[in-house]
């Protein structure tokens with residue numbers, strides 16, 4: 001498919017997967033298969049400090065003893081982990097001194113995605129780290145951030161320049177043996193982003209990572225670590241796309257967030273990995289991601305906002321460990337499934353400290369023959385006096401062949417707590433759309449209005465440009481499914 | 484303005500409208516009456532382009548255009564308005580914003596600039612005042628949790644904003660209390676002009692006391708069995724439908 005000639009807007013009109021192009025770059029890809037040598041080779045290739053190699057090896061040992069989780073409400077044939085290549089990087093890569101050294105093809109790819117990395121053209125107030133297959137290719141605005149002591153770089157670079165920081169925090173939120181995919185990631189991750197906000201610093205811009213899988217049959221295992229020190233704040237955005245392949249590609253990322261006293265991290269994701277063929281369900285990304293934040297300090301706050309619109313299978317529970325007294329965690333989610341997509345997503349709020357608060361707003365939209373499950377756990381420890389949780393999980397069904405499921409788990413070991421859970425299911429009906437149309441409003445605008453009404457509480461958490469993009473994406477995906 | 488010629492139509496292969504012909508000119512008010520289930524709402528839905536209802540034969544010409552070839556959106560933009568008997572609820576969509584979308588769809592069609600929320604609010608306030616509607620309906624979601632009468636008022640509010648050429652009001656009077664019926668009827672009368680036309684579907688003379696029809700048609704089992712002037716409605720009120728529907 002030579003989408004190279006088509007402009008992005010043409011693709012939009014075709015109503016095809018907008019980002020389904022591959023880029024012709026020479027890449028350096030490991031042979032398929034996974035064993036200890038591969039793990040060592042990755043570490044060596046990246047010239048990593050000793051602790052990192054040990055971390056990987058420990059994770060690999062764990063992983064070998066583990067089995068894939070069977071509890072999620074998703075179904076897929078067994079994955080052959082030996083049939084995946086664990087490392088792929090665009091060739092011609094040493095340490096990049098400037099953006100001029102990035103392969104122009106890679107640069108054009110990101111431009112096509114609407115992420116211009118050129119110094120002149122770069123987004124005015126967003127710093128971007130672009131990860132192509134497994135390797136981070138360019139980080140913008142780095143200097144400007146550095147002036148305030150903010151570190152924003154590929155994690156591979158952080159391992160060279162700030163190994164002690166990485167060592168102090170890596171794996172403290174998601175331990176190497178946490179779950180099957182996290183263990184795999186810990187063993188083989190190749191790159192990702194690293195952010196450190198020093199004390200008393202409000203990041204002057206949003207920080208953003210753009211992930212793209214380009215090579216067929218490589219897994220993408222990125223690792224993100226964000227540390228926000230005392231009295232600091234950062235808003236972090238993550239975007240994801242992948243080209244169309246017939247085979248399934250595995251994406252198993254780990255994201256760890258840490259907030260110290262009075263710090264706040266706001267983490268937003270718009271995920272639009274290729275979801276597979278709409279009719280047959282062939283291909284698409286398996287998105288098996290572990291995201292977790294730890295409010296280590298008092299009065300600290302972590303807020304996850306996600307708009308999940310892609311991937312053949314999503315297995316993802318951005319969570320908060322509320323350890324510091326008075327800390328709070330938030331989870332805002334819109335998960336859309338259509339075609340043959342399956343999503344099992346939600347959150348975990350672990351209340352440990354006193355007066356900890358969490359709120360969960362989840363909006364699931366299922367269309368066609370897809371299946372959309374919300375799974376949420378609220379766990380309140382015995383010392384979490386006066387902890388509070390509010391959960392609201394709404395589902396919207398489009399058509400009558402899709403399904404929505406809600407699995408809330410609530411565990412409380414302290415009697416002073418207050419936990420509220422609300423859930424509702426609604427439907428976009430043909431009669432609603434007809435009502436709009438009979439007033440001269442196009443079907444497209446009608447769907448957009450109904451969906452954005454349904455998702456309002458989540459969208460308003462997103463930075464403006466992201467909210468607009470997210471809304472368009474949802475509308476585009478649903479146009480064929482309604483009616 | 485509107486010319487319906489031997490229209491047959493139905494849903495899921497069942498014929499409900501069985502050969503209706505009707506001619507409506509600018510400035511006229513037509514009332515359609517008839518027993519429950521006779522096909523009045525079906526006729527209205529066919530006119531407004533509901534996708535579930537299908538015309539199997541016949542013609543509908545509106546302002547020289549073949550209405551049956553246009554979708555609901557195009558018909559609305561061409562100036563056809565349907566006030567629904569059972570307006571649908573749309574949770575999550577703000578009423579004022581919905582009205583602005585509808586208003587702006589016309590602006591776009593006319594190649595004019597869209598109206599921003601502030602300017603639209605002025606227009607909206609004026610129309611709501613005319614219909615005696617409280618401001619709070621701006622903030623509410625579209626028909627969501629509205630009472631029966633409030634929904635009907637909201638339909639007329641849309642008509643007032645959109646200023647259609649042809650309005651079909653399907654039992655707008657039912658559900659309105661006595662005062663509301665008067666206020667809404669006065670509102671509809673204010674919207675009338677030499678250039679637009681009105682079809683009122685109703686069961687009750689009371690509405691026709693306020694909005695005087697030029698013609699009254701009786702629909703029975705999918706056909707117009709009798710047409711006359713406003714005196715016909717009075718006769719129906721006193722005698723019921725039996726004498727017209729069993730006439731032959």
Ligand SMILES: Nc1ncnc2c1ncn2[C@@H]1O[C@H](COP(=O)(O)OP(=O)(O)OP(=O)(O)O)[C@@H](O)[C@H]1O
Pocket residue numbers: 494495499517518519520521522523524525526535568
């Ligand atoms: N979607 C549908 N599916 C099946 N039958 C329908 C459908 N719509 C209308 N009908 C049937 O067609 C007939 C006419 O219905 P319609 O709603 O047009 O009647 P009406 O004249 O408006 O009645 P009322 O005075 O009670 O509003 C009824 O028997 C009704 O049950």
Ligand SMILES: [Mg+2]
Pocket residue numbers: 523524525568653654
């Ligand atoms: Mg009716």
